[in-house]
Amino acid sequence: MKDIMKSLGNVLIKMPQGFFVTLKHLFRKPVTLDYPRQKKPMAPRYRGRHYLERYDDGTERCVCCGLCAAACPADAIYMEPEETEKGERKARVYEINLLRCIFCGFCEEACPEEAIFLGQDYEFSSDNRDSFIWTKPDMLVPHPRKDNPFKRIYRRVRKVYGVPDKTR
């Protein structure tokens, strides 16, 4: 008898309280986004697609030291070096297999030249497997830097790792 009374109390008094919680939400703003039209800004440290950085004069920062390839837990990075006319070392081939990449950000952390970094973009699906092997033209930020959208993410590595901007 006591159990029945308790159950009845639950059904008549406690459960309507639960219904009220749901009812409240009828008058609230939705928390969802209308995704392809509305987009959520990603956090400054978000690890999206890779970019290869340039110096202000347009030369590539990457010196093909291979540290990112060594740090990559998924072995997604392949590179071959060459020498420029000035005798500087640079990458002739630089490939990232995005199908292997796990976006851990170890390459960005390893890079001693701040050359590679992971940007904010996350939409790069494709129906063609070959298009996931990214080469230098896919990743190098455009030059000149003026009036282009990459200006905002310039020197992301410094912002994320909190490195003060001394002359370098």
Next chain:
Amino acid sequence: MAREEKTITMNMGPQHPSTHGVLRVVVELDGETVVRAEPVIGYLHTGIEKTMESKLYYKALPCTDRMDYLAPMSNNLGYCLAVEKLMDIEVPEKVKWARVCLAELTRLNSHLVWLGTHAIDLGAMSMLLYAFRERELIIDIYEACGGQRMMTSYIRIGGLAHDLPADFDKKVRNLIKLIREKINDYEALLTNNEIFINRTRNVAVISAEDAIAHSLTGPMLRGSGVNYDVRKAQPYSGYENFDFTVPLGKKGDAYDRYLIRLEEMRQSLNIAEQALDGMPEGPYRAHVPGVVLPPKEDVLYKMESMIFHFKIITEGFKAPKGSIYQAIESPKGELGFYMTGDGTNRPRRVRVRPPSYINLAALPKLSEGRMFSDVVCAIGSTDIVLGEVDR
């Protein structure tokens, strides 16, 4: 014509929505009563333990994210503590407090997903939506810290990947305030809900003796009234400095475990708040040349740091010979890492003690003699993640 066979055998899963992944349960039924229920695993086997043996110590870290993907920070923490124990590294105070705060947020994250999925298994739809709405805020904090929403890799050997973000304190305090209110909503929806009580009271019961015999840990064990929590029994990462209680159940049924997890969420909020209040200033990485990666600033401006940076990334560090075991209290139970170093830069053996896997082994005990629909409740209240079960 007389029938000889009385029982029929049925397959539940591996694509069943209420098995939380790719778990297959072979259920032998007599009418609607379960005679035998046997979990079959291995559909999500990724060989993570073996992969870790072929990787440098610091490169094996992203593997741990992918085991219990609902509690990435706990796995990171367990692995890093194990390597730090093997290498005898002492981390700065700030790192310890930050790790505790993040580990408790992770517990909250995992319990929220559990609450939502368990409730939807038992027919309460809106609970899932509310739980995932709050989980989103925790994941936003992960994103602000480590840059990724699920596979964070934020806790690293010897410290953290980056310093905590500038608005970390404010964000977490807002979150704690919000979730404190929301837990009352969850209670209003479920705790006294007659349908929920009927589905969980006296269902999936396990006694204290059986729970110990099955080496259950976490809320599964505490639901039966056994007071064992790794945070209290073998404090790690400075948990001895925190003031919290370990909730215990009486009957060991699914409803007790539900109450315990809700109370654990409240305790987690308290611990996270204490961690924020007491967070000391200091470096975010230990200074151990040759083992812990130096901060980015030093790499760019100091020659020795640059050399160590190159050496660690290309060669890793050599661990001494010997074996260690390090356990932490992950949201699901005792998550242990057993590691053997052999003097080279790769571990000889990494063995993970996954709480989901060992708790799942009690499923036959939980569901035998019950109705078929109670198997769903038993799986739900065990709180398994198949990524961790199969590894």
